[in-house]
Amino acid sequence: MPSPEQPHYLVVNRYDDEDAEYRRYCAGQPCDLSVVTTPDGVPALGPIEPGRVVTVPDLEFATVLAAARELERRHGAFDGVVGLSEYDVLTAARVREALGAPGPSADLVRAFKDKVVMKERVAAAGLAVPRFAALAGGASAVELERAVGFPMVLKPRARAGSSGVRIVHDSAALAAALAETDAEEYECEEYVSSEIYHVDGVLAEGREHFVSVSGYVNTPLEFTEGRPLGSVFLDPGALRDELAAFALACVRALGLETGCFHLEVIRRPSGEPVFLEVGMRPGGAEVPFVHREVYGIDLMAETFRTVLGLPLESAGREFGHAGAGWVVMPEPAVRPARVVGRTPMKGVVPQVYAEVLPDPGDVYDGTGGYFHVPGRFRLAGPDERSLRAAARRIMAEYRLDVEPAAAPVPS
Numbered sequence: 001m002p003s004p005e006q007p008h009y010l011v012v013n014r015y016d017d018e019d020a021e022y023r024r025y026c027a028g029q030p031c032d033l034s035v036v037t038t039p040d041g042v043p044a045l046g047p048i049e050p051g052r053v054v055t056v057p058d059l060e061f062a063t064v065l066a067a068a069r070e071l072e073r074r075h076g077a078f079d080g081v082v083g084l085s086e087y088d089v090l091t092a093a094r095v096r097e098a099l100g101a102p103g104p105s106a107d108l109v110r111a112f113k114d115k116v117v118m119k120e121r122v123a124a125a126g127l128a129v130p131r132f133a134a135l136a137g138g139a140s141a142v143e144l145e146r147a148v149g150f151p152m153v154l155k156p157r158a159r160a161g162s163s164g165v166r167i168v169h170d171s172a173a174l175a176a177a178l179a180e181t182d183a184e185e186y187e188c189e190e191y192v193s194s195e196i197y198h199v200d201g202v203l204a205e206g207r208e209h210f211v212s213v214s215g216y217v218n219t220p221l222e223f224t225e226g227r228p229l230g231s232v233f234l235d236p237g238a239l240r241d242e243l244a245a246f247a248l249a250c251v252r253a254l255g256l257e258t259g260c261f262h263l264e265v266i267r268r269p270s271g272e273p274v275f276l277e278v279g280m281r282p283g284g285a286e287v288p289f290v291h292r293e294v295y296g297i298d299l300m301a302e303t304f305r306t307v308l309g310l311p312l313e314s315a316g317r318e319f320g321h322a323g324a325g326w327v328v329m330p331e332p333a334v335r336p337a338r339v340v341g342r343t344p345m346k347g348v349v350p351q352v353y354a355e356v357l358p359d360p361g362d363v364y365d366g367t368g369g370y371f372h373v374p375g376r377f378r379l380a381g382p383d384e385r386s387l388r389a390a391a392r393r394i395m396a397e398y399r400l401d402v403e404p405a406a407a408p409v410p411s
Contacts, residue, residue: 006030008076009308010068012083012092013037013045014059019084020044025304027313034071036064061091068095077101080308084300086160086279089113103307104259104280111254112261112280115157116187118254119275125253127246128274130190135183141174144188151191154181160279165221167191192266192274198231199247199263200283200291202302204312206257208248210297210319213240215384217327217391226333229285230391232325235384246273256280260303262287285370286326286378293354294324294380325387327394329375331364338363338405345377345398351390354378363405374400
């Protein structure tokens with residue numbers, strides 16, 4: 001049974017790397033941890049008390065809730081439930097409510113998960129959003145065209161990383177897309193072609209604790225289409241201040257008082273900032289690493305702690321400006337592919353301070369997301385201009401040599 005002096009927390013885990021080191025996130029806050037995890041995540045958890053881990057085949061709500069009830073029976077009620085992945089934040093919130101545990105409500109989390117809900121609430125606060133419409137309810141192609149116009153973007157309402165996103169340019173393409181789309185799971189919105197930025201931050205009781213503003217090099221959608229993706233911190237100045245203020249207004253309009261967020265914003269050619277989407281968790285790719293290594297703030301730890309009501313790990317710390325960025329390379333176009341060779345960039349591009357490269361023999365099958373990719377690079381430098389140039393140089397000069405690989409045998 002849990003110690004009466006220590007709170008008992010449930011973690012929903014899908015990570016198989018250092019992000020699963022939950023004891024690290026509890027630094028200075030003794031607690032009892034129980035974990036529901038997929039099999040791949042078990043080795044990454046580190047030392048944990050026997051009987052505290054339930055391994056499940058998937059992390060669907062019903063599966064997680066059943067496992068949570070079993071852990072509750074063994075070890076007592078939970079004082080909090082947390083899932084750090086974008087795919088688990090709403091599941092964790094629903095489990096909290098089902099078990100009567102404290103923490104952010106499912107309604108709050110849904111506002112940071114459902115792209116229709118978030119845009120409705122941001123627009124209601126008088127902040128700019130793209131024209132949009134939900135596909136649910138049987139809206140026809142003609143009605144969607146009238147509401148949104150061409151080109152338009154079809155997006156899954158609750159996925160991350162531009163998964164399932166497509167751009168349609170005319171009525172025929174829209175009709176074809178609707179015929180093969182689950183309307184309940186999708187929305188459409190105006191396509192705004194301009195610079196895209198992301199804002200990463202932490203609020204504490206309504207106050208700004210930390211905010212960074214970065215500009216993408218290429219776009220997340222282009223990454224799903226096979227182009228490299230990068231990002232660099234903006235230099236201090238009017239643009240950075242404007243985008244930070246806009247992002248903070250958006251997350252406050254969604255009801256966030258304490259927690260972490262990753263928000264994407266686009267500027268129209270006129271310069272007007274327009275809300276795209278937001279998650280109640282750290283950004284993906286190299287975002288957590290660069291913030292931890294360059295700014296000294298662990299966004300994963302702060303997300304964990306704010307969801308559970310723990311004090312911020314970086315409470316009282318002052319953050320100046322740092323010049324940094326990152327690049328991730330896409331998986332090979334022809335898959336499955338086995339790595340034969342690759343060209344390191346560290347020591348070649350001066351701004352590269354860390355890189356994660358594949359080993360010869362590694363196989364890519366198109367399921368790597370932003371993390372299991374054939375090249376990840378973290379950059380530091382004096383200003384945005386030099387970092388953008390470094391990112392472009394990596395994208396142009398990095399070479400990955402592959403050969404066809406046999407398709408893996410299903411387990």
